[in-house]
Amino acid sequence: MKLFISKGYHLAALPVAAKLVYTFFLVFVAIGLWTSWAMYRDRIGADLQGPAGKPSVQERYVNRPAGVDAVAAGPALDLDEAAVVRPAEDLKKPWIMDVFHQHVFSVSVVFLILAHLFMLTRLHPAVAGATIAVAGLSSLLHVLAPVLIWQTGAWLWLMPASGAAMALSWTAMVAYTAGAMWLGNPRAALPNA
Numbered sequence: 468m469k470l471f472i473s474k475g476y477h478l479a480a481l482p483v484a485a486k487l488v489y490t491f492f493l494v495f496v497a498i499g500l501w502t503s504w505a506m507y508r509d510r511i512g513a514d515l516q517g518p519a520g521k522p523s524v525q526e527r528y529v530n531r532p533a534g535v536d537a538v539a540a541g542p543a544l545d546l547d548e549a550a551v552v553r554p555a556e557d558l559k560k561p562w563i564m565d566v567f568h569q570h571v572f573s574v575s576v577v578f579l580i581l582a583h584l585f586m587l588t589r590l591h592p593a594v595a596g597a598t599i600a601v602a603g604l605s606s607l608l609h610v611l612a613p614v615l616i617w618q619t620g621a622w623l624w625l626m627p628a629s630g631a632a633m634a635l636s637w638t639a640m641v642a643y644t645a646g647a648m649w650l651g652n653p654r655a656a657l658p659n660a
Contacts, residue, residue, distance in 0.1 A: 491603030495575030
């Protein structure tokens with residue numbers, strides 16, 4: 468932490484492994500901000516008050532008493548819910564965007580914390596940087612995979628491939644960090660040792 472609180476310290480002076488960690492984190496956050504905007508656009512829109520059933524602030528948050536907008540909505544039909552056919556797009560997009568939005572933020576935070584702990588092990592910078600690069604890239608691809616598959620209808624292999632790379636790299640970081648913490652020589656890290 469002394470590194471971060473020292474006077475005049477600049478991000479450009481960070482080691483490559485730390486720059487990788489922060490770059491992946493910033494990419495995750497940028498994608499998360501985009502998902503926030505896309506979900507807001509689809510669910511609320513730019514209108515404060517729109518027609519009933521259309522995206523607007525009022526439609527999203529205001530409870531309307533029964534009978535309001537009954538003419539615009541038409542008569543109520545008592546249909547068996549299983550008999551109603553909805554386009555698959557209407558069902559998948561909100562679900563995929565919700566899952567994607569939650570994962571892009573949660574995975575980025577776990578990655579950030581895990582990578583920070585991993586950097587504290589003082590592993591050779593090239594090995595640490597390569598492991599962090601694989602972990603960050605595979606995590607990013609794994610979070611993006613459902614959206615890419617949904618949009619393209621292809622690239623199904625991306626989900627298991629990125630998941631395996633993410634699982635292996637994260638497991639390596641967890642195992643090495645725990646081992647270095649509990650089995651390492653604490654005196655070797657002391658400046659007067």
